[in-house]
Amino acid sequence: MTAPLPPKVAVAVAALESPASAWLYDPGALTARLAAVRAALPEWTVLYAMKACANPAVLAAAARYADGIECASGGELAAAQTAGAARLAFSGPAKTPADLAAAASSTTPVCVHVESGRELDHLAANGFTGPVALRVNRGRALPGTHRMTGAPTPFGMDEDAALAAAARALALGLDVAGFHLHAVSNCLDAAAYAAHVTDALAWSAAAATGRFDLRYVNVGGGLGADPRGDVIDLDALAAALGDTAAPYRAAGVELVVEPGRYLAAAAGWYVAEVVDVKSVAGQAFAVVRGGTHHFRLPAAWGYAHPFAVVPGPRTGPVLEDAEVRVCGELCTPRDVLNGGQRVAALAPGDRLVFANAGAYGWEISHDRFLGHPGPDLVVID
Numbered sequence: 055m056t057a058p059l060p061p062k063v064a065v066a067v068a069a070l071e072s073p074a075s076a077w078l079y080d081p082g083a084l085t086a087r088l089a090a091v092r093a094a095l096p097e098w099t100v101l102y103a104m105k106a107c108a109n110p111a112v113l114a115a116a117a118r119y120a121d122g123i124e125c126a127s128g129g130e131l132a133a134a135q136t137a138g139a140a141r142l143a144f145s146g147p148a149k150t151p152a153d154l155a156a157a158a159s160s161t162t163p164v165c166v167h168v169e170s171g172r173e174l175d176h177l178a179a180n181g182f183t184g185p186v187a188l189r190v191n192r193g194r195a196l197p198g199t200h201r202m203t204g205a206p207t208p209f210g211m212d213e214d215a216a217l218a219a220a221a222r223a224l225a226l227g228l229d230v231a232g233f234h235l236h237a238v239s240n241c242l243d244a245a246a247y248a249a250h251v252t253d254a255l256a257w258s259a260a261a262a263t264g265r266f267d268l269r270y271v272n273v274g275g276g277l278g279a280d281p282r283g284d285v286i287d288l289d290a291l292a293a294a295l296g297d298t299a300a301p302y303r304a305a306g307v308e309l310v311v312e313p314g315r316y317l318a319a320a321a322g323w324y325v326a327e328v329v330d331v332k333s334v335a336g337q338a339f340a341v342v343r344g345g346t347h348h349f350r351l352p353a354a355w356g357y358a359h360p361f362a363v364v365p366g367p368r369t370g371p372v373l374e375d376a377e378v379r380v381c382g383e384l385c386t387p388r389d390v391l392n393g394g395q396r397v398a399a400l401a402p403g404d405r406l407v408f409a410n411a412g413a414y415g416w417e418i419s420h421d422r423f424l425g426h427p428g429p430d431l432v433v434i435d
């Protein structure tokens with residue numbers, strides 16, 4: 055049911071102290087995914103959206119091998135600079151005056167993805183000399199788990215407002231480079247993603263005509279990598295795009311994609327040791343050291359994250375041939391990592407390993423709740 059663990063992951067799991075509770079990160083898995091994106095989109099600039107996974111080793115690999123880092127907060131901007139990124143993009147709908155001042159004084163080149171007219175005023179007041187791209191909320195829906203467009207969301211500006219913002223930015227003396235059209239997360243449909251790209255490019259070229267010289271179109275992130283294992287077919291994406299990029303590149307437009315999930319998902323494993331097994335009201339349970347306060351994604355989305363069992367020294371009752379519900383150590387019935395997966399045998403001391411957990415795993419978790427010790431953070435390079 056679940057793929058075998060890579061040998062170095064199995065070794066790292068075995069080396070954890072008991073009761074094990076850990077995140078394992080392999081920066082090499084991120085760079086392998088990055089290579090796949092570059093192979094499929096050779097004419098594109100690839101930025102890493104660091105909010106998917108900001109583990110320092112993973113971020114360092116992205117800073118080194120991606121073209122730059124996409125940041126969504128002032129804190130991320132500082133971390134990406136520290137990690138040595140060659141260039142930055144700064145997005146996010148709640149940039150404070152201090153965040154915008156930090157962008158203006160950055161010694162690393164930064165393109166600000168502007169979400170409103172207010173941001174332009176702060177950038178101009180701080181003497182920002184870098185490029186700005188206007189974030190457009192185009193009102194189209196794309197298949198995926200999180201849609202930023204196609205329904206009212208606080209991200210970006212309506213088309214008319216974006217064009218008015220372009221005029222305002224030019225009047226303020228800012229360098230308007232283009233548009234930012236991040237629209238979706240976890241899109242597994244290559245044809246739909248290709249249509250988004252084609253549409254974003256055509257809209258941007260038309261919108262810039264007669265207003266400013268278009269140099270930059272950023273289609274956002276959203277390349278799908280589902281935590282249950284499915285990924286977007288990059289060959290199909292490349293085939294669907296054909297030579298769509300060529301005329302834009304020939305006209306001097308930089309084309310940018312900024313995936314987070316697709317790059318980070320395969321680079322992280324969550325490990326939780328079974329503390330107890332029992333049956334309550336006919337349901338088999340495994341209770342682990344850890345839970346959704348370390349790995350919130352399954353609870354946030356309401357799905358069962360598949361796991362592999364690494365048998366430990368079995369120190370208690372053994373559950374045999376059962377469909378087990380895996381729960382964490384929190385005092386809430388919502389602390390469920392997997393609502394039911396069949397196991398041949400399971401006992402206290404066994405370690406459960408959740409693969410494809412690197413994106414939006416530890417980053418989105420609420421580890422203060424109940425005051426349990428945090429997970430070990432282990433790099434298995």
Ligand SMILES: *Cc1c(COP(=O)(O)O)cnc(C)c1O
Nearest residue numbers: 103145236239275276313314315
């Ligand atoms: C989160 C985010 C991304 C990355 O999205 P993924 O679905 O992880 O690829 C890219 N751009 C912006 C503006 C974002 O907010």
